[in-house]
Amino acid sequence: MTGIRKRVTAGFFSIVVLLFFSGLVSLYELNHMSTDIESILAGNRRSIELSESMLDAIRANDRAVISYAVLQDTLYADSCRTSYEAFKAKVAQARSDSNKSAAVLFDSLESYASLMNMAVVQLLDSHVIEQQSIMPDSLNLIAFDGREWYDEAYLPAYNETSSAILRVVSDARTSLTPRAERLSRNAYRAVTPVFISLVVMIAILLMFYYFVNIYIIKPIISMNKSLGDSIRYKIPFMTKTECRDEMQELKEKIESVINNPKSLK
Amino acid sequence: MDLRFSIVVRYIGFVQLVLAAFMLLSAGIAYANNIDTSYSPLLLSSLLTLVLGCFPMIFVPSTDRISQKEGYCIVVGAWVVSSIVGMFPYLMWGGEFSVINAWFESVSGFTTTGASILNDIEALPRGLLFWRMSTCFIGGVGVIMFALVILPSIGKSKMMLSNVELSSLAKDNFNYRTQTVVRIILTIFLVLTALATIALKLSGMCWFDAVCHAMAATATCGFGTKNTSIAYFNSPLIEWILMATMVISGIHYGLIYATCTGKHNNIFRSEVTKFYFGIIASAAALIGVSLWLADIYPNLFTSLHHALFHTVSIITTTGFATADCNEWTSFAILILIFCSIVCACAGSTSGGLKIDRLLLAVKMMRNRLRRQQHPAAIFRTKIDGIPQDRDMLNTVMVYIVAFMMLILIGTFLNTLFGADLMTGFSAAVACASNVGPGFGDIGTMDNYSAMPVITKANLTFLMLFGRLEIFGLIQLFFIRWWR
Numbered sequence: 001m002t003g004i005r006k007r008v009t010a011g012f013f014s015i016v017v018l019l020f021f022s023g024l025v026s027l028y029e030l031n032h033m034s035t036d037i038e039s040i041l042a043g044n045r046r047s048i049e050l051s052e053s054m055l056d057a058i059r060a061n062d063r064a065v066i067s068y069a070v071l072q073d074t075l076y077a078d079s080c081r082t083s084y085e086a087f088k089a090k091v092a093q094a095r096s097d098s099n100k101s102a103a104v105l106f107d108s109l110e111s112y113a114s115l116m117n118m119a120v121v122q123l124l125d126s127h128v129i130e131q132q133s134i135m136p137d138s139l140n141l142i143a144f145d146g147r148e149w150y151d152e153a154y155l156p157a158y159n160e161t162s163s164a165i166l167r168v169v170s171d172a173r174t175s176l177t178p179r180a181e182r183l184s185r186n187a188y189r190a191v192t193p194v195f196i197s198l199v200v201m202i203a204i205l206l207m208f209y210y211f212v213n214i215y216i217i218k219p220i221i222s223m224n225k226s227l228g229d230s231i232r233y234k235i236p237f238m239t240k241t242e243c244r245d246e247m248q249e250l251k252e253k254i255e256s257v258i259n260n261p262k263s264l265k
Numbered sequence: 266m267d268l269r270f271s272i273v274v275r276y277i278g279f280v281q282l283v284l285a286a287f288m289l290l291s292a293g294i295a296y297a298n299n300i301d302t303s304y305s306p307l308l309l310s311s312l313l314t315l316v317l318g319c320f321p322m323i324f325v326p327s328t329d330r331i332s333q334k335e336g337y338c339i340v341v342g343a344w345v346v347s348s349i350v351g352m353f354p355y356l357m358w359g360g361e362f363s364v365i366n367a368w369f370e371s372v373s374g375f376t377t378t379g380a381s382i383l384n385d386i387e388a389l390p391r392g393l394l395f396w397r398m399s400t401c402f403i404g405g406v407g408v409i410m411f412a413l414v415i416l417p418s419i420g421k422s423k424m425m426l427s428n429v430e431l432s433s434l435a436k437d438n439f440n441y442r443t444q445t446v447v448r449i450i451l452t453i454f455l456v457l458t459a460l461a462t463i464a465l466k467l468s469g470m471c472w473f474d475a476v477c478h479a480m481a482a483t484a485t486c487g488f489g490t491k492n493t494s495i496a497y498f499n500s501p502l503i504e505w506i507l508m509a510t511m512v513i514s515g516i517h518y519g520l521i522y523a524t525c526t527g528k529h530n531n532i533f534r535s536e537v538t539k540f541y542f543g544i545i546a547s548a549a550a551l552i553g554v555s556l557w558l559a560d561i562y563p564n565l566f567t568s569l570h571h572a573l574f575h576t577v578s579i580i581t582t583t584g585f586a587t588a589d590c591n592e593w594t595s596f597a598i599l600i601l602i603f604c605s606i607v608c609a610c611a612g613s614t615s616g617g618l619k620i621d622r623l624l625l626a627v628k629m630m631r632n633r634l635r636r637q638q639h640p641a642a643i644f645r646t647k648i649d650g651i652p653q654d655r656d657m658l659n660t661v662m663v664y665i666v667a668f669m670m671l672i673l674i675g676t677f678l679n680t681l682f683g684a685d686l687m688t689g690f691s692a693a694v695a696c697a698s699n700v701g702p703g704f705g706d707i708g709t710m711d712n713y714s715a716m717p718v719i720t721k722a723n724l725t726f727l728m729l730f731g732r733l734e735i736f737g738l739i740q741l742f743f744i745r746w747w748r
Contacts, residue, residue: 010323014316021312185359192357193309200313204320207274211324214271244326 003245004216011208015201022197029190036183043176050094051169057087058113058161065120065154069146074130081124084117094168102171109164116157123149219247223254230258273338275325280343281318284350285311287399291354294473295392303392306357314350341733341741348372348729351400358393361385365718372725374400376732377614379487379584379701382714382721386492391473394490398477404732405484405614406454449522454614458483461510468502482510485614487584487701493710494586501570504587508577515541515581515609536649541610541620545580548604549573552597559594572597575709580604582615584701586709598704605694605703606672616699616731618668625653625661667735671697675727682720692716696727 061083068076091113095106123129128144219241226239237258241247288311295304331339351371355362362370366382373380374397383389389397461479466472474490481488491497495504513521516538524531532538553569562568571588578585579601590601608617625646632644645652675693680686684706691703692713702709706716713721730738 007324011320014320018313018316021309025309188359189357192359193306196310196353196356197313200317203317207320207324211271211321215324 003243004247007215007245008212011204011212014204015208018197018201018204022194022201025193025197026190029187029193033183033187033190036179040176040179040183043179044173046097047169047172047176050090050097050172051165053090054087054094054165054168055162057083057090058158058165061087062158066150068129069120069123069154070150072129072133072146074133077124077129080120084113084120087113098168098172099175101175102168105164105168105171109161109168112157112160112164116154116161119149119153119157123153215243215245216247219243219251223247223251227254227258268332268334268338269328270338271321271325272328272331273335273342274321275327276331276339277342277346278318278321280347281314281350282322283403284347285314285318287403288314288354288396291392291396291399294395295390298391301390301392303354303358303390303396306354307392307396309357310350310353313353317350337737337740341738344375344729344733347400347403348375348725351375354393354396358390360388361714365721366714369713369721369725370397371400372728373701374486374488375404376699376728377401377404377484377486377582377616378696378699378728378731379481379582380696380707380724380728381488381701381712382716383712384714386490394477395473397488398480398486401484401486401488402458402480405480405486406451407614450518453518453521453525454483457510457513461506464506465503468506469500470498470503478507479510482507482583482585483514483614485511485514485581485583485609485699487578487582489585495574496587496710504570504574507585508574511577511581511583511585512545514583515577515613515615517610517612519612520610530649534649537610537621537624540624544604544607544620545573545576548580548600549576552576552593552600555594555596561593575601576604579700580607580615581609581613582617582698582700584695584709586702589708589710590702591704591708591710602691602694602704605691605698605700606668608698608700616697618665618698621648622661622665624648625658626665629658629662664735668697671727671730671735675723678723679720682717682723684716684720692720692724693727696724697731699728699731 061080064076064079064083067073068080091106091109095103098106129146132144219239222239222241226237229235230237237255239251241251288307292304292307292311295301295307348368348371351374352364352367355367355370356364361383369380369382372378379401386394458479461482462472462475465475465478470478477488477490478495480486487494489495489497495507498504516532517535520530520532520535520538523529524533549569549572552575553565553572556562556572557565557568562571574585574587575590577583582605590598593601606618607620607623609615609620611619611621625648628646628648632646635644636642646658647653672690672693675697676686676690679689679692684692688703688705688707691705692707695701695703695707702711707713713724716724
């Protein structure tokens, strides 16, 4: 490559490198952001699903207990046991999907749930509901108040278990915060290098314009004017160039042709 | 000769290549430190700076003559552009670095001020810490000095860059060609840094801290790697080594060279150096006794030790600290403020008024009194037996007035935007003199992070004005009218 061509190519190459570089950094950081966003969304979705399934299971258990103990429908006795087993299964699944740091919360949840279940199992094993349902009221010696049992023996444990579920869900959501912070950091890191690259690119474009103007355009205009004056008014070809490239050579050749026409022969 | 903007841009480009090299070195340190979080910001910044620095060199042919006007533009332009480019790694890394904070930290580094906006320096990865030290190292040597080394035409041309880079007094003390001056400065700087590094390592610092603190002490910058500065190490040996490095760095580099090469005009004969040592000793003694009498330290020796360290640190414009000076007596604070204004010798990397000017001003005042007693007598103001010409003396007085006005304007602006009088005044002094820490809210154990954005911007301009000896920056605005 010769002087002018080398410079212009280098100028364009610098701009292309910066464009490529800023694009590359953006792609890299956006890719990171995309992965983080997917991970956050998936984590959030899983947390919602687990919380819904645990709450559904405990409510199903609650409905069965109310039907059995308060409404004294003995058909729900098995349902009390099966709904609790379903709830236990959901808790076990949630535990396996969660972080190790949530183990304490799951232990607490399981202990409240077992307290709740213990009350139900004791009631089921006493068969007091069944006895009460087959005896006429006048012969019923054991006056069992299902509503009172529900309020005093079952409901406190049920409320504690529900709160423990909410704590587990809340912890799952809190564990997403560091990822969200990383996302924000990645967003900053995606924007800043591109912004800086753009500033540098603008500086380079301005320099490129300036240098092309003073080292290429101005000498051509100056030589053109000087050559025109020389032809029209027969004055010596006089022009000044700051560069040491083809422009300088061209100027010297024109000077030699104009100022010494015999050299052509 | 007309100002050739393209030549100015070419040599500023040279300086950016030096910056790119240091960024790459910092990226290397980040890589060695298990690819810490500063690796990619430093690498990317290095690439951008490389492109920015190479571009003008491709277009603009080299020249063997640079005019005074161009020299001024190169120095001032290089400082401003370097400060902007120096922000890149900070901005890309994020953390505490907003745009204004990154600009403040970068200007503070390149002007060797050492003022910081960081609340938690230890949170910075090693790569970025090294880049922070590099800015003050580059600033210490002088951005332009780096550029001059690689310029092939220095020896032939009458470069005027040193007019801005060193104070005019210092330039007169050099009787060498520019190329020799550059070599002297670089050699002294590098040897001093290497010796300080080895001594600090032997005294118990790790290699990284030793290199960083040696760079900061030689450049009289004061950036550290720990939140509590030198107090973190709690080692009198480290403090003595740093004191020695700072004191030497505050002496005229030409005199150090002359002393090392056995020349007649050396440190021990120089009137300015004697005055410099005298002021350090007097200030330290007065502060030490004041601290001892106020029962701030248990004994006189400890009081004198802390007083000497802080006097040396402030007068050389370094800004290292072993204690919180806000706890000291008002008398001690006042003496330290005086040291912040006077600072060390011309021809060193320190800023401020320079002790040479103070000596001249004192001698001029003495002559003035003598002239009143003996109106017919002729008194000449001499330094080392050499009579100083009237123009030089006028320049000195004008500079002292301009410096005081700069501090006054800086204080006015700082207080206007909410700083209390002590904080506003000491911030103006600390930044205009390139000292770094001040008093009040910006004490030796505090930082500038709580300052409003506009105050931080104002302080960065004070740093630049101080570093470029006020007129260096002002003249840039009148460049088209120069003759």
